[in-house]
Amino acid sequence: MQASIKDILRTNLERKIQLTAGEFDLFYTKFTPLSYRKKEHLLHTGEICDAYFFITEGLVKSYYHDEKGKEHITAFAIENWWVTDLEGFFTKRPSKLNIQALEETRVLAIQYKELHQVFEDIPSLNVFFRIQMQNMVMALQRRHHFYMKLDGKERYDFLVKTLPDFVQRVPQYMLASYLELTPEYLSELRKKTK
Amino acid sequence: MQASIKDILRTNLERKIQLTAGEFDLFYTKFTPLSYRKKEHLLHTGEICDAYFFITEGLVKSYYHDEKGKEHITAFAIENWWVTDLEGFFTKRPSKLNIQALEETRVLAIQYKELHQVFEDIPSLNVFFRIQMQNMVMALQRRHHFYMKLDGKERYDFLVKTLPDFVQRVPQYMLASYLELTPEYLSELRKKTK
DNA sequence: GCCACTTCTTAAGATACCTTAAGGAATAAA
DNA sequence: TTTATTCCTTAAGGTATCTTAAGAAGTGGC
Numbered sequence: 001m002q003a004s005i006k007d008i009l010r011t012n013l014e015r016k017i018q019l020t021a022g023e024f025d026l027f028y029t030k031f032t033p034l035s036y037r038k039k040e041h042l043l044h045t046g047e048i049c050d051a052y053f054f055i056t057e058g059l060v061k062s063y064y065h066d067e068k069g070k071e072h073i074t075a076f077a078i079e080n081w082w083v084t085d086l087e088g089f090f091t092k093r094p095s096k097l098n099i100q101a102l103e104e105t106r107v108l109a110i111q112y113k114e115l116h117q118v119f120e121d122i123p124s125l126n127v128f129f130r131i132q133m134q135n136m137v138m139a140l141q142r143r144h145h146f147y148m149k150l151d152g153k154e155r156y157d158f159l160v161k162t163l164p165d166f167v168q169r170v171p172q173y174m175l176a177s178y179l180e181l182t183p184e185y186l187s188e189l190r191k192k193t194k
Numbered sequence: 195m196q197a198s199i200k201d202i203l204r205t206n207l208e209r210k211i212q213l214t215a216g217e218f219d220l221f222y223t224k225f226t227p228l229s230y231r232k233k234e235h236l237l238h239t240g241e242i243c244d245a246y247f248f249i250t251e252g253l254v255k256s257y258y259h260d261e262k263g264k265e266h267i268t269a270f271a272i273e274n275w276w277v278t279d280l281e282g283f284f285t286k287r288p289s290k291l292n293i294q295a296l297e298e299t300r301v302l303a304i305q306y307k308e309l310h311q312v313f314e315d316i317p318s319l320n321v322f323f324r325i326q327m328q329n330m331v332m333a334l335q336r337r338h339h340f341y342m343k344l345d346g347k348e349r350y351d352f353l354v355k356t357l358p359d360f361v362q363r364v365p366q367y368m369l370a371s372y373l374e375l376t377p378e379y380l381s382e383l384r385k386k387t388k
Numbered sequence: 389g390c391c392a393c394t395t396c397t398t399a400a401g402a403t404a405c406c407t408t409a410a411g412g413a414a415t416a417a418a
Numbered sequence: 419t420t421t422a423t424t425c426c427t428t429a430a431g432g433t434a435t436c437t438t439a440a441g442a443a444g445t446g447g448c
Binding site: 072086127129130137141142144147 | 260280281313320321324327328331335338339374
Binding site for chain 1: 404405406407408
């Protein structure tokens, strides 16, 4: 039997905290299930980001355009990951990021107000998000080392080694953007690898 | 009248949460005040990082050495900042970072076990640390843009503009390390500025 | 007041990565 | 099947930044 969307969320929460059935049911009512087709946007630059997304199926990217119009991909996210424009979501200022579906994608979305309501109703959700934020901080610190210590070739090799499935689901020019390389240069690097 | 160390901590907490006098007193008992002389280490690579530090006076840097022995400064922290090796602190694995005092420095230190005890005794501390982690995530994301979007000269100019006091308290070759530039190249860039 | 150490500068040659421009291959649309 | 789009590669010339090596200037210890 296939896991329901509700189960997927429950499992994700249970990795870090224990909730009673009642608490979980209450929390779950705050979410809205949404679907996006390939290339559809979950969030556009300039909008106020009011939703925190939990991906139940699919693949999205977060990105922005710099002054010269060049696209910079800051993150990918897949099933079982949480994603939003954190800065926009918590500050209520217009978002600097876009979030776009790269595949048919399904999410559960919770709004800012609802989330902060449940923070009060279910205190242990503070623990969940505290731990999640801690883990994000650690991931971002590791990413910093990753970009600063490794050159382009090493970054690519590392990605292929640690996330091979990812490398297959995402076109190369997007990986290049994520790795902060030009597609042309990444192509060069790949040639050397073989 | 000068603010006591206890007041400095209280003020820091009150920026984000409300505590009763009793709660704050309880929390405060968990901390140990420590002093470090210039160049002394709060944490060495390889040690298990068991303390979360709140700086009440002074200036520290976090750094590591890469395989080639080159030093990379990942952060500075001054009065009123919290600092630790987050990854080491939360995973209990040997720390990859060093933390060293650059000036005569005073801190309040709280141990892992004590902190997690007060998380249970005083639930709103989860809120405090959740918000602190959120802010760190945002700061790290901004830092990522900062390194990726700006070239060396722009990074230096930005630092001088936004944190001029900092630039004066820290020797240039350390700024270079933080900016991920060689001291020689930073010296070049400074010449062009004038 | 001298010595040692720390910090900053200069300059030449090397390298990683980018820009531009073009064409080829693969996939989707018609 | 043809056409359009999306994606990947090749190559030439340019720029930012590093490496190495050396010396100058400032600072604290004795």
